[in-house]
Amino acid sequence: MPKKIIDIFPPTSTKVFKDKLFSLPYKTKKFWSFRKKIIITIFLALISVFFLIHFVFSEVRIEIWLETEPLDFKEEITADLTKENANDLLSSKTIPAYIIDTGEITTSQSFPSSGKTSKESKANGKIKIFNNYHLSQTLTVNTRFQAPSEENVLYFRSTKAVTVPAKGTLDIDVVADRPGEEYNIEPATFSIPGLVGLPQYSSIYGKSFSPMIGGFKGEIWKVEKEDLESAKNILAEKLFTEAKESLKNKAANEFVLLNVDDVIKEEILEASSSFEAGSETQYFDFKVKVKSQALVFKKSDIENFAKEFILSKTTERKKIQESSLKTDYSPESINLSIGKIVLKLVFSAKIYSDIDSSSLKETLKGKTLKEAQDILENQDQIKKVQIISWPPWIKNVPDNSEKIKIKLTID
Numbered sequence: 001m002p003k004k005i006i007d008i009f010p011p012t013s014t015k016v017f018k019d020k021l022f023s024l025p026y027k028t029k030k031f032w033s034f035r036k037k038i039i040i041t042i043f044l045a046l047i048s049v050f051f052l053i054h055f056v057f058s059e060v061r062i063e064i065w066l067e068t069e070p071l072d073f074k075e076e077i078t079a080d081l082t083k084e085n086a087n088d089l090l091s092s093k094t095i096p097a098y099i100i101d102t103g104e105i106t107t108s109q110s111f112p113s114s115g116k117t118s119k120e121s122k123a124n125g126k127i128k129i130f131n132n133y134h135l136s137q138t139l140t141v142n143t144r145f146q147a148p149s150e151e152n153v154l155y156f157r158s159t160k161a162v163t164v165p166a167k168g169t170l171d172i173d174v175v176a177d178r179p180g181e182e183y184n185i186e187p188a189t190f191s192i193p194g195l196v197g198l199p200q201y202s203s204i205y206g207k208s209f210s211p212m213i214g215g216f217k218g219e220i221w222k223v224e225k226e227d228l229e230s231a232k233n234i235l236a237e238k239l240f241t242e243a244k245e246s247l248k249n250k251a252a253n254e255f256v257l258l259n260v261d262d263v264i265k266e267e268i269l270e271a272s273s274s275f276e277a278g279s280e281t282q283y284f285d286f287k288v289k290v291k292s293q294a295l296v297f298k299k300s301d302i303e304n305f306a307k308e309f310i311l312s313k314t315t316e317r318k319k320i321q322e323s324s325l326k327t328d329y330s331p332e333s334i335n336l337s338i339g340k341i342v343l344k345l346v347f348s349a350k351i352y353s354d355i356d357s358s359s360l361k362e363t364l365k366g367k368t369l370k371e372a373q374d375i376l377e378n379q380d381q382i383k384k385v386q387i388i389s390w391p392p393w394i395k396n397v398p399d400n401s402e403k404i405k406i407k408l409t410i411d
Contacts, residue, residue: 081339115222123183123215243292353381
């Protein structure tokens with residue numbers, strides 16, 4: 001009896017499944033159709049991104065470490081004020097020198113006097129003589145006028161002979177009989193002791209309308225010659241210190257100012273005092289005006305000379321690693337009057353063989369990364385190589401040289 005073969009889905013079951021599928025609601029059918037479109041779109045987008053990365057954004061970055069050779073030299077070089085430019089540095093071993101200056105700098109200050117001296121002076125002033133008598137009165141030189149005083153008798157004397165008219169007045173100059181501050185009195189009425197016992201005594205008298213001044217007896221301050229010299233030195237030193245800082249600031253960005261006094265010329269243009277030596281005063285004002293100049297040279301000229309000298313001692317296609325250049329200089333001799341500085345120059349740098357990046361790209365185009373690595377490592381001037389590809393799965397150097405990035409590193 002032949003076996004009965006049953007399909008995986010019996011006809012009845014298949015028909016039932018189809019009936020169920022086609023009997024699904026319209027919204028459910030639409031969801032399955034939309035999902036299918038999304039999957040296809042994502043798949044196509046992924047393929048596009050892959051091709052975009054692989055063919056458009058792909059690149060190879062090659063970092064090359066070059067072999068370097070250190071060189072050291074010592075030379076003598078002259079900075080000369082008469083050299084007009086920085087040409088022929090190597091043959092002449094001379095660089096230009098320059099003068100920088102501060103311009104005029106001025107300062108002033110008050111100083112105390114150190115000297116003392118004894119002094120005596122008599123008070124003086126003016127008296128108006130009143131003559132109320134009916135006859136004129138003649139008074140000789142040194143006629144005494146007595147000021148009212150409860151403690152001491154104070155006399156003032158006339159400085160010249162005068163005749164006072166009857167019923168009139170006359171102004172005269174008087175000087176104290178003795179030195180001292182006690183004669184510096186306020187306005188007062190004066191009697192004339194020489195007329196005592198005479199009828200005109202009560203009718204003739206003197207009267208002052210302003211204080212008597214100038215009376216003194218004691219020690220006073222005096223300006224000494226040493227005070228003036230000290231003031232000048234103090235202010236000049238202060239200004240020259242400021243000037244030196246100013247010169248350093250001016251030289252900082254472009255020039256070299258050696259840290260020795262021989263390259264700086266200091267000049268006092270003016271030194272004056274409000275009082276001369278011997279003047280009687282406790283304080284005096286002093287003023288100083290100075291100017292400073294410095295002989296300098298450019299650091300760039302030193303470096304250019306060093307570079308030219310180093311390259312002159314090497315073969316062609318050698319370059320200097322700029323960051324490795326070191327220069328040190330010290331003065332052998334300085335002649336400020338003629339504007340020359342002889343320098344002892346010690347300098348060093350690393351040199352390396354140059355690589356033509358354009359030619360190298362042409363050589364490496366289309367090579368496998370392994371071949372490119374071998375080619376580069378067999379170059380004598382190359383110490384180390386690192387190749388990084390993007391995206392990581394590419395195995396060849398691109399044929400487009402713009403997609404090959406080369407970075408040269410010099411240790």
